[in-house]
Each structure stands twice: as structure tokens, then as C-alpha cells.
Amino acid sequence: MLLADFGAVESPAVLPLGLCSPDRSEQVGGKTKGLYKLIELGLPVPEGFAITANAYRATLAATGVGAQIDDVLAQAELSDDAKSQAIFGLFENVTLPADLSAEIDNSYDELGGGPVAVRSSGIAEDTAAASFAGQHDTYLWIQGADAVRHHVLRCWASLFNPSAIGYRERFRIPADEVAMGVVVQRMVPAAAGGVMMTLEPVTGESNLVYIEAAHGLGEGVVVGDVLSDQYRFDKANLDNPKKRISRQTEQHRFDPDAGAVTLQPMDPEVGSQPALDDDLARALAQLGLDIERSFGAPMDIEWAVSEEREIFLLQARPETVWSTRWTELATTARTSVTHGDLNQDWYYSTANLGEAAPGVLAPLSWSVWGPGAEIAARYGFVQMGVLEASKAGIPDDPHARFIQIAYGRAVASVSAFYDMGERIPGASGNMIAESLLGSIPSGMIANPTRRRYPVVMWRMPKAFVRSKAVIDKQHRTIREWWLRELERTQDLDLAGARAQFTDAVNRFQKSTALQAQGNIIAVPPVFQALEQLVASVDMEEYYGVLTSGGDHAEIAVVTDLWDLGRGRLTESEFLRRHGFHGTLEGDIAGRVWREDPSPIRHIAQMYKTQGDDKDPRAMAEARNAEKERAESELMSRLGWFGRLKARLILRLARRHMPLRGVGKASFLRSLDVARSSARRIGELLVAEGILDAVDDVMYLTSDELIAPAVPENVRELVAARKTEQELFRSFELPVAFWGEPGLTAPAPETVDGDAAGDRITGIGASAGVVEGVVRVVDAPGFAEVEPGEILVAKTTDPSWASIMFVSSALVVDIGGTLSHAAVVARELRLPCVVNTGDGTSVLRTGDRVRVDGRSGVVEILERATRTS
Structure with a gap:
């Protein structure tokens, strides 16, 4: 259908706002539909009327301008700007049908004449796929019947603004499927105006009401050409908003000389004051909550405050940006390999696990980490005796898994670990939760049981005694294996690289299992015993000193970097020792130092500028001396039996504290061999023309990577997963959450954080x-x-x-x-x-x-x- 095919006007062509019910929304448009709802709720809306889409269509048909617009739009050689300019010229020469002119004039007279706002109300505005907000025109402070009719035509012409033409082309919306209603409302001589959203517009946080306010008409906030004040209200408590007050230098006001709204300078003293006082801002936020509750969706609201401090609502429409993003996110997550089926009754956290496997993981990383971390956690608890051996494997039911993934982030079930803590003699779920999170989440239900106590008391001492020897042996084996495997990776064919990858993943699972044994069995009891010991003699402040010392792997990195900076160690030798470390080393897709040594060169150069008194060996000597003094003080406060006990605990601390770093080095080396072989597979698949880039393998799962043939649609699969990962990165996950996490976009700078004292x-x-x-x-x-x-x-x-x-x-x-x-x-x-x-x-x-x-x-x- 073409615009020229529109028929004659159907009555009524003009309606009071109070009669623009939802069944007429296809005639009056989205803006008018929202105003009708506000009026129905008894909320303050300026009086007005609407000109229907049928009036628009009938005018195009009666004047012949519809056919002329069709001709302009059909000229492919014209730019959007040229098309728009030509169509605006057509509307300038249009005379409204006499009966329509009479209806508009009568409705304007019923408002009492005077200044009005003439606003577009597009019929296709804010569809599910797109928001047309801001694409069409609004005119303020229009006076006189002739001027009102003229600006109705200009609103209709704005259907063909360059941006609107381009927008419809992008979303493939034909011109004959859109029309324009027009709203005419009594003008509010605003002391202040602006926009309110019942969510945070940058982060999408649904627990906030966000208000932007400026002196004068709110047009400046909508257009963005004035400084504005920002208020963020917590929906649960409107008493203490976070706010940022600007020094406003200009405002939009009606200029009688110009006969139009213009941007005018402000009195500096007035501009330095908030546009809204706290009471008005709070009343506005409460209106926002009421509107959201009535509409059943987050809302985007325009408002004005008169000189008499009366609030008026100028527009209310459902928010579309975040609603669309949440829909896209939910749709993507349902089929994603990096978003799991989370147990809605469990509490999850990124703490600890997020340290080892940070950020949004690539599909290949998660397909290695997911099984590895699940098996590791269960292995540690089986070795301790709190978990039955029959439950050592990965459960088929995802709701029963200790380790999950949420929008690309690895998370651990605090609820599952809490339950394990309830089975440990001398421990509790609260103790486990506090060690993981630093606090006990509300809603955790204690359910202590002694059923596993006999098994724990039999198995745990043996596992505790064996743990250091087992972890140290694994460390030596993996260290030599890592060096050998890296030397041969580049000579492997596809089958060989896949075999190496499989071996590396198996070793990673074994290494993480032994790391879990250290984290669950070998280290915490020593920490707990030492903590209780120092507390018994009022030496809590020495706890950190007494847990220091030992051969920590991380300190060896620092010492070797110091020697590298001073020429005592070659770069190649440093990389032989520590090349598996690097940025995001826990993600297979990360680049480690052996692949890119530029970070260590930068750091070594920085160390070179430090004085000899900063030598880590000298610092270690000072630290050990301080530790010896603390141990002596501890012994002096104990009796003979206490000293025997303390010597045992301190000896165990020296032996067991470094095990976390030793175990971690083993699984990082295993992961690094997997990284090396994965990139070798990527090189070979690129050479065969199957993939476009080496790191495209990071968007395959481990099963897809080692299968005899990659998926047929591998390029489309990789592209879709790259897009998915970017989508997940655009949201932030809370550190801890029940069930499904409440996501937000990266937070803006805090609005109330400019002053010291925070x-x-x-x-x-x-x-x-x-x-x-x-x-x-x-x-x-x-x-x-x-x-x-x-x-x-x-x-x-x-x-x-x-x-x-x-x-x-x-x-x-x-x-x-x-x-x-x-x-x-x-x-x-x-x-x-x-x-x-x-x-x-x-x-x-x-x-x-x-x-x-x-x-x-x-x-x-x-x-x-x-x-x-």
C-alpha cells in the first residue's frame, strides 16, 4: 500500500485527552495513550486534545501530498537529508481540510487559547524492536489557532525527519505502516522540568528511581544542552537520595521578544541552587513509583513543576532500552554454553572461584573449568569424609552442582559448601560461609548433622598428613611435564595437538582436585588453630605476622623479577620458571608471559629503579625476624603444655601455608599446556581454511575442539558466541546472589562521591x-x-x-x-x-x-x- 491510497477522514478527527482510551491507541499514538492512563489514574496532566492518525491519512489523500511523498521516497539516489527537506517543503504548502481545521480551532478555544505545546505522537513509536523516541518533533509555546494548525502539519512532516527515515529503513518499517497522532496541551510555565525513569538508565538497576532536573523548561534535559541535577532514589526508602547538583548557567524559557522558547543565560545565584528541593524531588519520585506500579513496567516520564510548585506530568511511556536488553539477554542465556541452569534455592558467589577463573570466560575455558572445579570440590570433601564417595562425580542434575556459571562468570554454590560445613566436627555452615564471603548471608538455614562425624574423624587425619607430600609430588611432576610439552607443541599435527590438549585437561582436573584437598583439608584447620591460639592470649594483632613466611610461590616471582631487573637472571630462565603466569592466567583465552613477555620487562625496569633496601630478600629477613619476635612473645604467654601445642601449630603453619600457591602453580601449568595446544589446533584449522583466526578456537567447547571434525557451522557458531560474550560483558554480576543474579551494566561514577569523607x-x-x-x-x-x-x-x-x-x-x-x-x-x-x-x-x-x-x-x- 502507498501513502496515496489513504482514504477520507473518519470522525472523530479530534478527541479530548480524556477520551483517548487504549482502544483508540492506533489513532492517537503512544504518547497520547500514556497521557490517557495518567488522567485515568487521577494524576496531574495539563489539559489538551489529540488529532488522530486518520486525520493525518485523510489530509494526505485529500491534498494529494501522499502521492508526492511516495515519489520522493522512491528516489534511491537521494540522501535521507534530501528526501526529508523535499517532504518538509511539501507540507509547508498543505492546507488542512476545512472540517478538520474547524475541529482543531474549536478544541483550542475550549482550552482557553493561550500558549500550548504541540507534540508528535507516532503510531509506531516504541515498538518491541525499536524506540522512536526523539525521532519526531515537539513545539513549545505555540499561540493562536493559525500557529497551532501550522505546527500540527510540521509534526506530521517530522515523520520524515532524516533520522526517522533512516530508522524505518534499518528496521524495515514501510512508510505506509506509520502515521502520526498529534497532542496539543496547555503549556506549563515551568520553574523546573526534566525526565524521570523508574530504573537507573546507565546500569538498568530496577531498584532505583532516577530524576534529571533543570531550571526552566525540561526541554534542555531532553535535548541535553543544559547542565542538570541528578537524583537517585532507592525505591525501598525515598528519604535519602544520592544527588549531584550542577551549577546551571543557561535555561530554556519563553522569550516574548522572539515569540519562541530560547536558551537564555541564568542568574548565577539561581543557577547554583538545586532545580528541585528535597520535598519536590521526593514527591516526584513517589509519583514515579505509583506510575510504574499502575503500568506494570519501568517507565520513562517527562514532567514539569510550575512556579506555584505544582507537579505536572507531560509524558509517560514504558522504558524500552533496558526492557529490550533484558529480553535479548534472557533469550541468549537460554541456549548459551556459558550460562548454567542455576538452583533458585541456592546462594552463589564469584568470590574465591572468580579469583582463579576471573571475568567472563570463553566457552573453551568454561568447558575445562566447569568439570575440573566440580570434581575438585567434591574430591576434597570426599577425602575429608563429609561427602559420600558415591557423590564424587559430576551430578546429572545441574541444580545439584557445586560449581556453576552465570552469564559467563564461574560461581560456587555457597549453599552447597554451607551444607558441607554442617557435617564437619568443630565447624559449621556459618563458618564456611564467613570464610568464603566475610559474612553470613541472610536466609541460610542451619541444619547440623553428626551423621558423617565418624567417617570424617577416620579419613581427615590421614588426608591431612598426606596432603603436603601428595601436593609437592604433583608439583614436581607437573613442572617438568610443562617444560617438555611446551617444547614439542609447535611440531604437533592436528591429532597430536588434540591428544596433548586432552592430556592437559586430565592433568588440570587432577591438579585442581589436589589443590582443593589443600584448600579444604590442609590449610583451613591450621589457620583456625592458629587463630584460636592467638586469641587465647590476646595476640590477635599478630595473626598476620605469624601466618607469613615459608616458600610462597608468589614471593619467588617477586624475587626473580628483582634479579631480572638487576641482570642476575636472564629473561629466558625467568620464563622457564614463571612463564605460565600472566594477565587472566586462569582463562585459557588469556595471554601469559611466555607468549608476551612485555609486562615483565616493564615491571623489571620498574624494580631496577628501586633502592637496594627494597630487595625482597632483605624484606623477607625483616619479616622473618618480626615473626620470630611474635613467636617468642606468644610462647612467653603460654604454659608448658600450651607451648608444646603452639610449636606444633606453628610448625604446621610453616609447612602448610604455602600449599595453596604450590597447588595453584600445578593447575595453572596444566591449563597453560591446554592453552598452548588449543592455539596450535587453531593455527592448523586456520591453515586448512576452517577458522578465520587462531583464537576462534576459544569459542569452541573442549568436546568440539577434540572431536574428529569441528561443527559444520563453525564460523557462524564462533560469531554468535563472540557476540554472546560481549553481551555478557556489558552486564555486571553481583558478588553473591540467591538463585538468578540481578544484573546491571557497569556502574557510572558515584553521584555523591566527589566529597572527601566517603x-x-x-x-x-x-x-x-x-x-x-x-x-x-x-x-x-x-x-x-x-x-x-x-x-x-x-x-x-x-x-x-x-x-x-x-x-x-x-x-x-x-x-x-x-x-x-x-x-x-x-x-x-x-x-x-x-x-x-x-x-x-x-x-x-x-x-x-x-x-x-x-x-x-x-x-x-x-x-x-x-x-x-
Whole structure:
């Protein structure tokens, strides 16, 4: 159908807003439909009327302009701008049919004449696939019947704005399927105006009401040409909004001389004041909640406040951007290999596991990590005796798995670990949860049982005694195997590379199982015993000192980097020892130092500038001396039996504390061989013309990678999974959650965080107080880290020890007192706060802060100067 085929006008062509019921929405458009709903709810809406889409269609037919528009749109050689300009010229010469003109004039007179707003209300606005918001025109402060009719025509013409023409082409919407209703409303002489959304527009957080306000008409907020104030209200409590008040220098006002709304300078004293006081902002937020509740969806609302402090609602429409993104996300997650079927009754967390396997994992990484981590966790609990041997394998039911994946992030079931804690003599679910998260989630139900106590008391002592020897043997075996395998990878054919990958995955599973044995059986009992021992003699402040020392693998990295910087160690030898470390080393898709040594060259050069007094060996000697003094003090406070007990605990601490790093090195080396063979497979598949890039293999699963033939649609599969991974990266996952996580987009800078005195809190993991300048870091080696800065990171892995060494403190979003960050910080005597949850989003590079590693508090002393 063409625009020229539209028929005669059907009555009524003009309707009061109070009669624009939903059954007439195809005639009056989305904007008018929203206004009718507000009026029906008894909410304050300026009086007005609507001109229907039938009036638009009939005018095109009666004047012949519809056929002329068809001709313009059919000219493929014309740009969208040229088409639009030509169509606007056609509308300038249109005279409305006499009966329609009379209806508009009568309705305008019933409003009492005076200034009105003439707003477009597109029939195709805000479909499920697209939002037409802002594509069509609005005219303010229009006075006189002739001017109203003229601007009705201009609204219709705006159906053919260049952006609207292009938008319809993009979504393949024919011009004859759209039409225009027009809303005419009494003008509100606004003291302030703006936009309100019943979710956070940047992050999509549905628990917030967001308001942007400016002095004068709200047009400046919609267009974005004035500074505005921002308010964020928590829906659960509207009393204390977060707000940022701007110094507004200009505002939109009606200019009698120009006869139009113009952008005018403001009195500086007025512009420095909030556009809304707290009472008005709160009343507006409450209206937003009421509207959302009535519409049953997040809403996008335009509003104005009169000089008499009366609020008026100018528009209300369902929010489309986040609604569409959530739909896209849900659809993608249903078929994704990197989103699991989560147990809605379980509590999950990225803490600890997110440290080993950080970020949004590639499909290949998860297909290795998922089974490996599940088997490892179960192996540790079976060895301890708390889990039946019959449950050592991966459950068929995903709801019963300890390890899952949520939108690309590896998560552990705190609920499952909590249940294991309820079976351990001398422990509890609360103790396990607190060790993982630093707190006990509300909603956890204690259900202690002694049923497994006899088995635990039989199995655990033997497993505890064997653990160090088993882990050390595995470490030696894997270290030599890693060196051998890397030397031969590049000579392997496709079958050989697949065999090497399979062997590496099997060794990874065994290594992670032994690592779990250390984490579950070998280390925690020693930590717990030492913690109780120092508490019994009021020496809690010495706990960190007493857990330091020993041959920690991460400290060996620091020492060798120091020697590399001073020419005592060659780069090739360093890489033979530590080349499996690197940014995102727990993700197969990550690049490690043996593949790209540039980070270690940068760090070694930084070490070279440090004085000899910073030698890590000298620091280790000082640390050991401090530890000896603490041990002597501890012994002096104990009786003879207490001293015997303390010597045993301290001896076990020296033996067992380093096991976490030793076990981790084994599974990282195994993973590195898998990485090497996967990239070799990628090279061979690229050479055969099957894949376009070597790292496309990272978007296959391990089963797809080692199968005799890759999937037939491998290119389409890789492209879809790349898009999926980018989609998952565009959302942030909470550190911990029940059932399905509530996702948000990366948070904007905090609106109330410019002043000093703010603070963030976490778990104090390494005692000490230091003041310094923040450096928010995404990856070690790539940031321009300056010595003495305070590192702020989402998580860390062993490669971070290299930059922790030259830093003054560490603040980490996730992790516990036994996490890598905490252990290494204690070894390096750095104040450390872990599990802040949002440190990387609240703090920014250049902020000056005070870190208290004992209390877990980071106080913001001075905000960094903003740059634009």
C-alpha cells in the first residue's frame, strides 16, 4: 500500500485527552495513550486534545501530498537529508481540510487559547524492536489557532525527519505502516522540568528511581544542552537520595521578544541552587513509583513543576532500552554454553572461584573449568569424609552442582559448601560461609548433622598428613611435564595437538582436585588453630605476622623479577620458571608471559629503579625476624603444655601455608599446556581454511575442539558466541546472589562521591594503615603503576604479586582472608582490604585514600580532579 491510497477522514478527527482510551491507541499514538492512563489514574496532566492518525491519512489523500511523498521516497539516489527537506517543503504548502481545521480551532478555544505545546505522537513509536523516541518533533509555546494548525502539519512532516527515515529503513518499517497522532496541551510555565525513569538508565538497576532536573523548561534535559541535577532514589526508602547538583548557567524559557522558547543565560545565584528541593524531588519520585506500579513496567516520564510548585506530568511511556536488553539477554542465556541452569534455592558467589577463573570466560575455558572445579570440590570433601564417595562425580542434575556459571562468570554454590560445613566436627555452615564471603548471608538455614562425624574423624587425619607430600609430588611432576610439552607443541599435527590438549585437561582436573584437598583439608584447620591460639592470649594483632613466611610461590616471582631487573637472571630462565603466569592466567583465552613477555620487562625496569633496601630478600629477613619476635612473645604467654601445642601449630603453619600457591602453580601449568595446544589446533584449522583466526578456537567447547571434525557451522557458531560474550560483558554480576543474579551494566561514577569523607568497607586481610594515591588496575603490567600507589582491583592472581611489591596497599573487590591477595599482602607486609564488592567502581585513579588493613575500611580523603 502507498501513502496515496489513504482514504477520507473518519470522525472523530479530534478527541479530548480524556477520551483517548487504549482502544483508540492506533489513532492517537503512544504518547497520547500514556497521557490517557495518567488522567485515568487521577494524576496531574495539563489539559489538551489529540488529532488522530486518520486525520493525518485523510489530509494526505485529500491534498494529494501522499502521492508526492511516495515519489520522493522512491528516489534511491537521494540522501535521507534530501528526501526529508523535499517532504518538509511539501507540507509547508498543505492546507488542512476545512472540517478538520474547524475541529482543531474549536478544541483550542475550549482550552482557553493561550500558549500550548504541540507534540508528535507516532503510531509506531516504541515498538518491541525499536524506540522512536526523539525521532519526531515537539513545539513549545505555540499561540493562536493559525500557529497551532501550522505546527500540527510540521509534526506530521517530522515523520520524515532524516533520522526517522533512516530508522524505518534499518528496521524495515514501510512508510505506509506509520502515521502520526498529534497532542496539543496547555503549556506549563515551568520553574523546573526534566525526565524521570523508574530504573537507573546507565546500569538498568530496577531498584532505583532516577530524576534529571533543570531550571526552566525540561526541554534542555531532553535535548541535553543544559547542565542538570541528578537524583537517585532507592525505591525501598525515598528519604535519602544520592544527588549531584550542577551549577546551571543557561535555561530554556519563553522569550516574548522572539515569540519562541530560547536558551537564555541564568542568574548565577539561581543557577547554583538545586532545580528541585528535597520535598519536590521526593514527591516526584513517589509519583514515579505509583506510575510504574499502575503500568506494570519501568517507565520513562517527562514532567514539569510550575512556579506555584505544582507537579505536572507531560509524558509517560514504558522504558524500552533496558526492557529490550533484558529480553535479548534472557533469550541468549537460554541456549548459551556459558550460562548454567542455576538452583533458585541456592546462594552463589564469584568470590574465591572468580579469583582463579576471573571475568567472563570463553566457552573453551568454561568447558575445562566447569568439570575440573566440580570434581575438585567434591574430591576434597570426599577425602575429608563429609561427602559420600558415591557423590564424587559430576551430578546429572545441574541444580545439584557445586560449581556453576552465570552469564559467563564461574560461581560456587555457597549453599552447597554451607551444607558441607554442617557435617564437619568443630565447624559449621556459618563458618564456611564467613570464610568464603566475610559474612553470613541472610536466609541460610542451619541444619547440623553428626551423621558423617565418624567417617570424617577416620579419613581427615590421614588426608591431612598426606596432603603436603601428595601436593609437592604433583608439583614436581607437573613442572617438568610443562617444560617438555611446551617444547614439542609447535611440531604437533592436528591429532597430536588434540591428544596433548586432552592430556592437559586430565592433568588440570587432577591438579585442581589436589589443590582443593589443600584448600579444604590442609590449610583451613591450621589457620583456625592458629587463630584460636592467638586469641587465647590476646595476640590477635599478630595473626598476620605469624601466618607469613615459608616458600610462597608468589614471593619467588617477586624475587626473580628483582634479579631480572638487576641482570642476575636472564629473561629466558625467568620464563622457564614463571612463564605460565600472566594477565587472566586462569582463562585459557588469556595471554601469559611466555607468549608476551612485555609486562615483565616493564615491571623489571620498574624494580631496577628501586633502592637496594627494597630487595625482597632483605624484606623477607625483616619479616622473618618480626615473626620470630611474635613467636617468642606468644610462647612467653603460654604454659608448658600450651607451648608444646603452639610449636606444633606453628610448625604446621610453616609447612602448610604455602600449599595453596604450590597447588595453584600445578593447575595453572596444566591449563597453560591446554592453552598452548588449543592455539596450535587453531593455527592448523586456520591453515586448512576452517577458522578465520587462531583464537576462534576459544569459542569452541573442549568436546568440539577434540572431536574428529569441528561443527559444520563453525564460523557462524564462533560469531554468535563472540557476540554472546560481549553481551555478557556489558552486564555486571553481583558478588553473591540467591538463585538468578540481578544484573546491571557497569556502574557510572558515584553521584555523591566527589566529597572527601566517603568510605568503602570490606574484610581486613593484612594489618596496617597507609595513606596514598589510588591506581585502579585492570591488568598487571599494562597499567602505568607508580611505586607507592594503592592498587585497587576487581581480583588478583599470582602475577599481581609483581606489582603489589612496589605498591603501598591493596584493595580488592572480591576474596577472603585466605585468598591470594590476602596471603601475598601479608607476605609483603602490605595493608590489604578484600571483599569490598564495589571498590573499583567507587574509587578512581588519583583519589587519595587511607587504607586500614585491620578494620577493613578505606576512607576517601580527597577526590581526584575530574578531567574531560
